[in-house]
Amino acid sequence: MTQTRQAAPMILMEGVEKWYGQFKALTDINLEVNSGEKIVLCGPSGSGKSTLIRCINHLEPIQKGRIVVDGVTLGHDTKSIDAVRRGAGMVFQQFNLFPHMTVLENCTLSPLRTRGLKKDAADALARKFLARVQILDQAEKYPAQLSGGQQQRVAIARALCMEPKVMLFDEPTSALDPEMVKEVLDTMVELARDGMTMIVVTHEMGFARQVADRVIFMASGQIVEEEPPEQFFQAPKHERTRKFLGEILRQH
Amino acid sequence: MGVDQYLFLLNSLKWTLILSAVAFAFGIPCGLGVALMRTSDSTPMRWLATRWIDIFQGTPLLMQLFVVYYGLALLGLKLDEWSSVTVGFTLHASAFLGEIWRGAIEAVPRGQTEAAHALGLHYWSRMKDVVLPQALKISLPATIGFLVQLIKGTSLASIVGFVELTRAGGIIANINYRHLLVYGVVGLMYFCICWPLSLWGARLERKFAAASR
Ligand SMILES: Nc1ncnc2c1ncn2[C@@H]1O[C@H](COP(=O)(O)OP(=O)(O)O)[C@@H](O)[C@H]1O
Ligand SMILES: [Mg+2]
Numbered sequence: 001m002t003q004t005r006q007a008a009p010m011i012l013m014e015g016v017e018k019w020y021g022q023f024k025a026l027t028d029i030n031l032e033v034n035s036g037e038k039i040v041l042c043g044p045s046g047s048g049k050s051t052l053i054r055c056i057n058h059l060e061p062i063q064k065g066r067i068v069v070d071g072v073t074l075g076h077d078t079k080s081i082d083a084v085r086r087g088a089g090m091v092f093q094q095f096n097l098f099p100h101m102t103v104l105e106n107c108t109l110s111p112l113r114t115r116g117l118k119k120d121a122a123d124a125l126a127r128k129f130l131a132r133v134q135i136l137d138q139a140e141k142y143p144a145q146l147s148g149g150q151q152q153r154v155a156i157a158r159a160l161c162m163e164p165k166v167m168l169f170d171e172p173t174s175a176l177d178p179e180m181v182k183e184v185l186d187t188m189v190e191l192a193r194d195g196m197t198m199i200v201v202t203h204e205m206g207f208a209r210q211v212a213d214r215v216i217f218m219a220s221g222q223i224v225e226e227e228p229p230e231q232f233f234q235a236p237k238h239e240r241t242r243k244f245l246g247e248i249l250r251q252h
Numbered sequence: 253m254g255v256d257q258y259l260f261l262l263n264s265l266k267w268t269l270i271l272s273a274v275a276f277a278f279g280i281p282c283g284l285g286v287a288l289m290r291t292s293d294s295t296p297m298r299w300l301a302t303r304w305i306d307i308f309q310g311t312p313l314l315m316q317l318f319v320v321y322y323g324l325a326l327l328g329l330k331l332d333e334w335s336s337v338t339v340g341f342t343l344h345a346s347a348f349l350g351e352i353w354r355g356a357i358e359a360v361p362r363g364q365t366e367a368a369h370a371l372g373l374h375y376w377s378r379m380k381d382v383v384l385p386q387a388l389k390i391s392l393p394a395t396i397g398f399l400v401q402l403i404k405g406t407s408l409a410s411i412v413g414f415v416e417l418t419r420a421g422g423i424i425a426n427i428n429y430r431h432l433l434v435y436g437v438v439g440l441m442y443f444c445i446c447w448p449l450s451l452w453g454a455r456l457e458r459k460f461a462a463a464s465r
Pocket of ligand 1: 048
């Protein structure tokens with residue numbers, strides 16, 4: 001054995017099973033994500049990608065197995081759920097911005113309520129992250145006044161305002177018009193360059209090649225294949241992966 | 253009809269409006285409580301709120317006023333007419349507003365609550381900051397609709413001896429026997445209050461429908 005102490009993974013999933021009533025959505029999920037790693041998760045619709053990342057911040061409770069995020073074991077108690085959620089930012093396909101709040105208010109809500117920041121401090125924090133996603137000039141507008149791409153960048157800034165250790169993205173560009181996909185992907189690439197730990201559910205294979213350390217392919221609630229992008233795209237091991245990649249490439 | 257009779261009607265209209273306003277004002281926090289219980293995760297809370305709504309929606313308002321008036325007296329709590337009808341209408345409003353707002357809370361897209369969860373917000377913040385502002389906007393037309401029903405419903409307060417607009421009309425008609433004229437005037441007074449409210453509600457409804465298209 002070597003003496004080098006292996007750093008604990010940022011996210012650990014062990015033997016995770018998830019049921020929706022009688023339907024088994026996740027089967028024996030084992031996943032380790034180290035600090036700073038970027039994972040792209042892909043697979044056919046209904047394969048359990050959303051379910052998997054939603055289990056990580058307890059939007060969905062699991063029935064079996066173990067999830068540890070930044071050293072906190074996720075239980076059903078408020079304390080561990082709070083701790084995990086504060087360390088994990090999430091970006092949704094449909095943005096889910098709060099329509100009755102300005103962009104700035106969307107971003108300051110969580111810092112004000114969950115971290116006890118004063119208004120000035122929360123505003124400053126929000127402006128910093130809005131500047132980082134290059135949308136500071138829209139801070140006083142309401143979400144409905146922005147384009148889809150702008151809204152999604154606000155959603156990223158809102159999540160960043162929690163100063164999370166991990167960012168979870170659930171198909172962040174799927175609801176966007178094609179001409180707006182790039183601005184959101186660019187923002188995510190930049191975030192990746194700054195060293196953020198990321199799990200991204202996406203079918204943007206260009207993004208996967210560019211930033212992913214590993215690409216994970218899921219089917220029927222299971223992890224089928226897990227490879228660095230070069231192997232994943234050039235020499236996929238499983239028949240289902242090849243079939244999936246064939247379909248994706250044909251669409252693009 | 254003499255001037256003093258018109259003045260009497262106007263004075264009674266004031267009581268109709270005060271009763272409506274007070275019942276509505278107390279009904280708002282109580283109805284909010286019912287709506288939050290009705291949408292909570294706790295099964296007993298939901299059960300309780302559901303039964304509460306069922307009882308008030310499943311019985312005539314008149315019965316509800318009787319039960320409060322005579323029932324409370326039976327329990328040794330003798331309220332004057334004013335307090336009794338206020339309590340009666342407040343309870344009535346709590347159930348109806350509770351049901352209107354339950355629907356509105358459930359109409360707020362799930363993604364909103366999920367985003368709030370993901371941001372680490374707790375129940376009160378999720379409700380106060382995220383869900384209720386959107387729900388109350390959605391429910392505004394129905395809420396105004398209920399206020400109109402409530403104003404017209406206060407005419408039943410006369411049954412336990414509370415003198416409001418309808419009761420005052422009855423008193424005057426018994427003196428001058430000009431029922432049609434008196435009740436015509438009374439009806440016109442209700443109409444002048446309720447109609448603009450209804451128009452306002454309908455306008456908001458059209459506005460929201462256009463905005464969500
Ligand atoms: N809330 C739910 N209740 C019941 N079944 C669900 C629910 N959410 C997802 N599912 C089912 O779980 C499976 C995986 O869904 P999901 O994780 O959304 O897949 P993906 O994101 O890969 O498209 C699907 O078959 C879906 O129908
Ligand atoms: Mg999905």
